[in-house]
Amino acid sequence: MTLRRVNVIILVLLAVAFLIIVQRNLLNFSDFFHKEHPDTGVVLPFESELSLDLRLELERKGEEIPVLITAVEERLGGVIAVMNSVYQNSKANVVFTIVTLNDTVDHLNTWLSRTKLKNIKYNIVLFNTEPLSGRISKDPQVLEAVKLLSFARFYLPAYIPNAEKAIYLDDDIIVQGDIQELYETNLKPGHAAAFSDDCDSASAKGIVRGAGNQNNYIGYLDFKKEAIKKLGMRANTCSFNPGVIIANLTEWKNQNITRQLEHWMELNTQEDLYSKTLAESISTPPLLIVFYKRHATIDPMWHVRHLGATGAGNRYSPQFVKAAKLLHWNGHYKPWGRPSSFFDVWDKWFIPDPTGKFHPVRRHTGDN
Numbered sequence: 001m002t003l004r005r006v007n008v009i010i011l012v013l014l015a016v017a018f019l020i021i022v023q024r025n026l027l028n029f030s031d032f033f034h035k036e037h038p039d040t041g042v043v044l045p046f047e048s049e050l051s052l053d054l055r056l057e058l059e060r061k062g063e064e065i066p067v068l069i070t071a072v073e074e075r076l077g078g079v080i081a082v083m084n085s086v087y088q089n090s091k092a093n094v095v096f097t098i099v100t101l102n103d104t105v106d107h108l109n110t111w112l113s114r115t116k117l118k119n120i121k122y123n124i125v126l127f128n129t130e131p132l133s134g135r136i137s138k139d140p141q142v143l144e145a146v147k148l149l150s151f152a153r154f155y156l157p158a159y160i161p162n163a164e165k166a167i168y169l170d171d172d173i174i175v176q177g178d179i180q181e182l183y184e185t186n187l188k189p190g191h192a193a194a195f196s197d198d199c200d201s202a203s204a205k206g207i208v209r210g211a212g213n214q215n216n217y218i219g220y221l222d223f224k225k226e227a228i229k230k231l232g233m234r235a236n237t238c239s240f241n242p243g244v245i246i247a248n249l250t251e252w253k254n255q256n257i258t259r260q261l262e263h264w265m266e267l268n269t270q271e272d273l274y275s276k277t278l279a280e281s282i283s284t285p286p287l288l289i290v291f292y293k294r295h296a297t298i299d300p301m302w303h304v305r306h307l308g309a310t311g312a313g314n315r316y317s318p319q320f321v322k323a324a325k326l327l328h329w330n331g332h333y334k335p336w337g338r339p340s341s342f343f344d345v346w347d348k349w350f351i352p353d354p355t356g357k358f359h360p361v362r363r364h365t366g367d368n
């Protein structure tokens with residue numbers, strides 16, 4: 001190529017970049033595009049080729065929305081899909097805090113930095129197992145990583161120290177709405193957190209009764225134990241699902257929520273307070289006790305649950321699943337695992353692992 005041709009190409013590129021800026025600012029192009037193609041997320045033409053200056057122009061400003069997720073090596077694809085869905089469906093200034101173990105940090109960093117997620121704002125924080133020793137019946141070193149990290153949500157103010165309000169999300173979730181809307185969930189004074197009740201009408205039809213699918217307090221706690229009786233809680237109270245939490249961290253700290261949760265963990269190691277049928281969520285019972293009748297509620301469409309329960313997803317119509325703002329595959333069948341309900345919805349947000357370590361299990365893909 002001659003020098004002149006290179007000059008011409010540079011000029012043309014500059015002109016195109018200039019036009020994109022003008023179009024975005026004058027015609028509100030990104031909003032227009034977002035409305036026309038809500039399923040594809042905002043994909044501006046040439047976005048990946050924009051120069052650094054132009055990318056900075058696209059940087060998200062405004063109030064930060066802190067979102068905490070935990071990352072476990074064997075479920076890392078879930079974390080990626082959650083982050084991607086949150087980011088693409090919102091223009092808000094989302095900042096992720098990812099709590100993980102040290103053997104996952106490099107993998108996660110690679111996945112985020114070598115894919116289209118590279119502009120996402122995130123901090124990786126190592127999970128601190130210290131507060132758990134003596135508070136869970138097993139040695140934290142031998143507890144499965146998933147179970148271990150499920151306690152991270154007890155320590156929200158410690159992991160996000162400067163925030164007033166924050167969102168916690170499980171890793172088996174897809175967010176289809178604008179996370180800003182969830183963030184604006186109103187918490188009254190005295191309420192440190194909002195959760196979704198397990199009996200709310202939107203998700204109730206997804207419930208399959210039986211072991212592991214409790215929807216009231218007696219499914220989680222042993223009401224024959226004195227320490228539980230003394231609390232005077234009604235055993236048939238609807239439980240809530242702590243896979244999505246909106247927290248007022250000021251209230252959380254004022255009420256010493258973390259300390260209270262630790263107290264119930266400790267007592268459980270001595271007196272075995274949890275229900276015998278409790279299947280997976282060993283971090284749920286302390287939350288149910290501490291937040292009994294003292295929490296705000298989340299809009300039911302912002303936490304549509306049970307997509308991972310046996311056969312449950314089939315009870316939802318595709319229209320309902322499409323209308324949901326947030327989908328949660330709680331239960332045994334994860335969307336990256338053996339064909340689960342509506343895994344095609346999850347696949348839209350999954351980004352393949354550049355290291356090749358993680359593969360969703362799919363029937364027709366040839367890999368795995």
Ligand SMILES: *[C@@H]1O[C@H](CO)[C@@H](O)[C@H](O)[C@H]1NC(C)=O
Pocket residue numbers: 025028031
């Ligand atoms: C773009 O459009 C939205 C409504 O769709 C409006 O709220 C916003 O102010 C507009 N932005 C600009 C820069 O015109």
Ligand SMILES: *[C@@H]1O[C@H](CO)[C@@H](O)[C@H](O)[C@H]1NC(C)=O
Pocket residue numbers: 102103
């Ligand atoms: C992770 O941290 C533990 C405790 O600090 C250490 O023993 C272990 O070697 C670390 N593992 C890796 C992969 O760095």
Ligand SMILES: *[C@@H]1O[C@H](CO)[C@@H](O)[C@H](O)[C@H]1NC(C)=O
Pocket residue numbers: 164165187188189190248249250251
């Ligand atoms: C959090 O709670 C404190 C104490 O009740 C209150 O002053 C503050 O306005 C709340 N913040 C938000 C964002 O709701």
Ligand SMILES: *[C@@H]1O[C@H](CO)[C@@H](O)[C@H](O)[C@H]1NC(C)=O
Pocket residue numbers: 254255256
């Ligand atoms: C929280 O803990 C602090 C320090 O331990 C204590 O002074 C305060 O009274 C406690 N607040 C509540 C509401 O229990």
